[in-house]
Amino acid sequence: MGHNMADVVRLRSRPCVSGQKYIERRRQEEQDRRKDILAAITIQTWLRGLRVRAYMRYLHDAATTIQRHWRGFFQRKSFHVLLRNALHTRNMEFYNCKAFNIQKIWRGYYVRKYVHNYYARKIYLETLMVANQITRIQLKEIVGSKACEWDRRFRESDEQRMDRLACRTHYLVSTRQIPGIYNSPFLKEPMDMERRLIEARPRINAERFLISARNSTRDWTEMSYQKPCSIPHIRAKKPQGPFLEQSQIWRHRLKPLEPTLRVATSFTSAEEAALEQKREEWRTRVIDDAFLPFANHRKNKKYEPLLQTSCAFGSIDYGTHHFRDTDTTKNISKKPFKTITRTIPLFEKFGKMYC
Amino acid sequence: MTQRQLLQVLEEYLKGRMHFVQTMSELASRGQNMKMLKNANVMALLQPLMLDVDPSVQQIATQALGRLVGHSEEMAKELVQGEVLPQIVNSLPKHNNYYKKAATLVLRSVAKHSATLAKAVVDCGTLDSLMICLDEFDPGVKESAIWVLCHVARHNEDLAQAVVDAGAVPFLVLSMQEPEIALRRVAVSALSDISKHSMELAHIVAETGTIAILAQMILNPDTKLKRQVFSVLSQIGKHSVDLAELVVEAEVFPTVFICLQDPDEVVRKNVAILVCEIAKHTSELSQLIVNAGALPALVDFIGENEGSVRLPAVMALGYIAAHAETLATAVIMSLGIPQLTQVLSNEAEENYVRAATAWSLGQIGGHSSEHAVAVAGENVLPKLLQIYTSPDSSDDFQNKAKNALKNILQKCVHLPALEPLLRDSPQNILKHVVIQYSKVLPHDSMARRTFVKSGALQRIQEIKTAPGSELLETHKHDQELLS
Numbered sequence: 106m107g108h109n110m111a112d113v114v115r116l117r118s119r120p121c122v123s124g125q126k127y128i129e130r131r132r133q134e135e136q137d138r139r140k141d142i143l144a145a146i147t148i149q150t151w152l153r154g155l156r157v158r159a160y161m162r163y164l165h166d167a168a169t170t171i172q173r174h175w176r177g178f179f180q181r182k183s184f185h186v187l188l189r190n191a192l193h194t195r196n197m198e199f200y201n202c203k204a205f206n207i208q209k210i211w212r213g214y215y216v217r218k219y220v221h222n223y224y225a226r227k228i229y230l231e232t233l234m235v236a237n238q239i240t241r242i243q244l245k246e247i248v249g250s251k252a253c254e255w256d257r258r259f260r261e262s263d264e265q266r267m268d269r270l271a272c273r274t275h276y277l278v279s280t281r282q283i284p285g286i287y288n289s290p291f292l293k294e295p296m297d298m299e300r301r302l303i304e305a306r307p308r309i310n311a312e313r314f315l316i317s318a319r320n321s322t323r324d325w326t327e328m329s330y331q332k333p334c335s336i337p338h339i340r341a342k343k344p345q346g347p348f349l350e351q352s353q354i355w356r357h358r359l360k361p362l363e364p365t366l367r368v369a370t371s372f373t374s375a376e377e378a379a380l381e382q383k384r385e386e387w388r389t390r391v392i393d394d395a396f397l398p399f400a401n402h403r404k405n406k407k408y409e410p411l412l413q414t415s416c417a418f419g420s421i422d423y424g425t426h427h428f429r430d431t432d433t434t435k436n437i438s439k440k441p442f443k444t445i446t447r448t449i450p451l452f453e454k455f456g457k458m459y460c
Numbered sequence: 461m462t463q464r465q466l467l468q469v470l471e472e473y474l475k476g477r478m479h480f481v482q483t484m485s486e487l488a489s490r491g492q493n494m495k496m497l498k499n500a501n502v503m504a505l506l507q508p509l510m511l512d513v514d515p516s517v518q519q520i521a522t523q524a525l526g527r528l529v530g531h532s533e534e535m536a537k538e539l540v541q542g543e544v545l546p547q548i549v550n551s552l553p554k555h556n557n558y559y560k561k562a563a564t565l566v567l568r569s570v571a572k573h574s575a576t577l578a579k580a581v582v583d584c585g586t587l588d589s590l591m592i593c594l595d596e597f598d599p600g601v602k603e604s605a606i607w608v609l610c611h612v613a614r615h616n617e618d619l620a621q622a623v624v625d626a627g628a629v630p631f632l633v634l635s636m637q638e639p640e641i642a643l644r645r646v647a648v649s650a651l652s653d654i655s656k657h658s659m660e661l662a663h664i665v666a667e668t669g670t671i672a673i674l675a676q677m678i679l680n681p682d683t684k685l686k687r688q689v690f691s692v693l694s695q696i697g698k699h700s701v702d703l704a705e706l707v708v709e710a711e712v713f714p715t716v717f718i719c720l721q722d723p724d725e726v727v728r729k730n731v732a733i734l735v736c737e738i739a740k741h742t743s744e745l746s747q748l749i750v751n752a753g754a755l756p757a758l759v760d761f762i763g764e765n766e767g768s769v770r771l772p773a774v775m776a777l778g779y780i781a782a783h784a785e786t787l788a789t790a791v792i793m794s795l796g797i798p799q800l801t802q803v804l805s806n807e808a809e810e811n812y813v814r815a816a817t818a819w820s821l822g823q824i825g826g827h828s829s830e831h832a833v834a835v836a837g838e839n840v841l842p843k844l845l846q847i848y849t850s851p852d853s854s855d856d857f858q859n860k861a862k863n864a865l866k867n868i869l870q871k872c873v874h875l876p877a878l879e880p881l882l883r884d885s886p887q888n889i890l891k892h893v894v895i896q897y898s899k900v901l902p903h904d905s906m907a908r909r910t911f912v913k914s915g916a917l918q919r920i921q922e923i924k925t926a927p928g929s930e931l932l933e934t935h936k937h938d939q940e941l942l943s
Contacts, residue, residue, distance in 0.1 A: 240753030248721045
C-alpha cells in the first residue's frame with residue numbers, strides 16, 4: 106500500500122481509524138503478506154488451472170465434436186462403399202452358388218451323356234449281344250444252305266471223277282465168261298463201279314477238248330497238239346498190217362476242214378450270182394429307158410403321139426387353166442406388193458445375153 | 461537232185477525238228493527230267509529253234525523253253541544272258557495266238573524266279589508288247605499276258621510301278637468283268653500283287669472303282685477267285701485309314717462273314733486277314749466291324765479251325781480289344797476269352813499263334829480291373845507265367861507273354877486270381893503281384909483275413925528278397941499293414 110495523498114485524505118476523513126490500530130493493522134498485514142501471497146498464489150494457480158482446464162476441456166470438446174462429426178460423416182461415406190461391397194460379395198456368393206449348381210448339373214449331365222454314357226454303353230453291349238445271336242443264327246442258316254450247295258458240288262465233282270476213271274478203265278468191265286474185279290461172286294450184287302463201267306461210253310475228241318478247256322487251270326498252250334491218251338489193247342487178235350504213225354494220224358484227224366472250192370460253193374450259186382448281177386446293174390443304172398440298137402433305128406422308133414390328140418377333144422372350160430386363178434380373200438393386203446428395191450438390170454440379162 | 465527229192469529232204473528235216481521240240485516239250489513238263497535236260501544242254505539247242513521258219517516249230521520250241529525255264533532259275537539266267545528275250549518280245553505282236561501264249565509262258569517263267577530276272581524282262585520292253593496282247597479278243601492270250609504282269613509285279617515296288625505306268629490297271633479292271641473265270645482269277649491276282657507294295661499303288665488300284673466290282677465278286681462260287689478277291693481287298697485295306705474306309709464303304713462287311721465258313725482253307729484265312737487289316741487302323745473302324753457282327757463270326761472261327769489259319773482272327777480280336785474299352789468288354793461278352801485260352805493251351809505246333817493269343821489276352825485285360833478279372837478268371841495267368849518261365853519258348857513268345865502278364869497284373873485286384881502267381885514267379889512278375897496286394901489289402905479286411913488264412917502271408921514272408929529292391933519295400937509295407 107502506497108502512501109498517496111489520496112490515501113491520507115481518505116484516512117483522515119475516516120472517523121474511526123486511529124493511528125495505533127492502523128499501524129498494528131499494517132504490521133499484521135505485513136506479517137500476513139507472505140501468507141496472503143502464498144494463499145493468493147494458490148488461489149490463482151487453482152483458478153488458472155481451472156481456467157486452463159476449462160479451456161482445454163472446451164478445446165477438447167470442440168475437437169471431439171469436430172472429430173465426431175467428421176468421423177461420422179467419413180465413416181458413413183465409407184460405410185456406403187463398404188455396404189455396397191458387402192452387398193456385392195454377398196450377391197456374388199449367391200450367384201456363384203447358383204452357378205456352381207448349374208455347372209455341376211450340366212457337367213454331370215454332359216459327362217454322363219456324351220463322354221461316358223453308362224446306360225448307353227450298357228444298352229449297346231446288350232443289343233450287341235442280341236445282334237451277335239441274330240448274326241450267328243443268320244450265318245448258320247446261310248452257311249447251312251451254302252453247305253448243301255458245297256456238298257452237292259463236291260459230290261458232283263467226285264462223281265465226275267469216278268465217271269472219268271470208269272471211262273479210262275472200261276476194259277475192267279465183267280463179261281459173261283470172266284467176271285470183272287468189281288463183280289465178285291462172293292458179293293450179293295456187283296459194286297457201284299461195275300455199273301459205271303457198263304455205262305461208260307467212249308468220248309469224242311471234241312468233248313475231251315472242251316472238258317480240258319473248262320478245266321482251265323491248265324495252260325492253254327497245251328491245247329494245240331495234244332498227245333492222245335493211250336487206248337488199252339484188247340488182247341484178242343494181233344493188230345493188222347503196217348499202220349501210219351500215231352502223230353500223223355492225229356494230225357490228220359485234227360486238221361481243220363479245208364473244203365475245195367467246188368464243195369464250198371452252194372448249189373444255187375449260179376442263180377444267186379445272176380440275181381446279184383441284175384441287182385447291181387439296176388442299182389448303177391442311170392437311164393431307165395432301154396437303149397435301142399442303131400441297126401433298125403427308124404423302124405424301132407417309138408411313136409410319140411401329139412399332145413393335142415392325146416387329150417380330150419374340145420376346149421377346156423373358160424377360166425380354169427388359161428388364166429391364173431386368183432383368190433384375193435387369202436391375200437394379206439388388197440394392194441399388190443410393191444418392190445422396195447429396184448431390180449438390178451444386170452441380173453435381168455442373165456442367161457439372155459451372150460456376155 | 462530233183463525238186464521232189466529236195467522237198468522230201470526238207471520235209472524230213474521239218475519232221476525231225478517237230479519231233480524234237482514236241483518231245484522236249486513233253487519232257488520239260490515233268491520236274492524230274494530237269495537235271496537230265498540241263499546236262500544235255502537242251503537250252504542251247506532250243507534257242508535257235510525259237511526263231512525257226514516254220515511257225516509251229518517256233519511255237520512248240522518256245523513252249524518247251526518256257527516249261528524248262530519255269531523249273532529252274534539258272535536256266536532263266538542263261539536265257540536272259542543269251543539275249544533271246546528282246547527277240548521274243550518284238551515278235552510277240554506279230555504272230556498268231558498260239559505263239560503269243562507260248563511266248564508269254566516263257567516271259568512268265570523267267571519273271572517268276574526273282575526280282576533281277578523280272579527287271580531284265582521289263583527292260584526288254586515287255587510291257588508294251590503285253591499291252592498289245594491285252595487288246596486281243598482271245599481270253600487265253602489275255603490270261604497269259606496278265607499272268608506275266610502278275611509275276612513281274614509280285615517282286616517289288618518299282619516293278620509294280622512300272623506295270624502301272626504301262627497302263628495295265630484299266631485293262632485289268634476290264635478283264636475282271638469278263639465272263640471267263642480263269643481270266644478273272646488272274647486279273648484279280650495281278651491287282652493283288654500290284655496293290656500289296658505301297659499306298660500309292662493301292663490308291664491307283666482303288667480309285668478306278670475296283671472295290672465295288674470286287675465286292676460283287678465275293679459271293680461267286682469259284683474258290684480260287686474268292687481267294688484272290690479277299691487277298692486284294694486285304695492288300696488295299698492294309699495301307700491307310702482312307703483305303704480301309706473305302707473298303708468298308710463297299711458294304712463288304714456282313715457278307716464277308718459267310719465266307720469265314722467256306723470249305724476252302726485259304727479263303728477262310730484270307731477273309732480273316734481282311735478283317736484283321738481293317739480292324740487294325742482306328743477304333744471307329746473296329747466299332748463298325750463289331751456292329752456288323754464280327755465278334756461271333758471270329759469267335760466261332762477260332763473255335764472251329766486249327767493251326768496258322770487262326771492267327772489273323774486272333775490278332776483281329778486283339779486289335780479290336782486294344783482300341784477301346786467298350787470293345788474289349790464286347791469281346792469278353794462274346795465269349796472270346798474261353799476260345800483264346802483254348803488256343804493258348806491246345807495249340808501244339810505253331811508257337812507264333814500262341815504268342816499272338818498271349819498278346820491279344822494282354823490287350824483285352826489291360827483296360828480296367830473288370831477286364832483283368834474276366835481274363836484272369838479262365839486260369840489264364842498261370843498259363844502265361846508258365847510260358848514265360850519255360851525255357852523252350854522263343855524270345856518273342858516270352859516277351860509277349862511277359863507284356864501280357866504285366867498289362868493284366870497292373871489292373872488286376874482280384875486276389876484269388878493273383879494267388880497262384882505267388883508261388884513260382886520270377887522277381888519282376890512277383891513285384892507286380894505284391895504291389896497289387898499292397899493296393900488291395902489296406903482297404904479290405906475280408907481280403908486280409910483270407911490272405912492270412914490261405915497261407916499267402918507265409919509265402920510272402922518266405923520270399924527272399926535282395927536288399928534295396930522295390931520288392932523288399934513293398935514287402936515291408938505289407939508287413940506293416942498286417943501287424
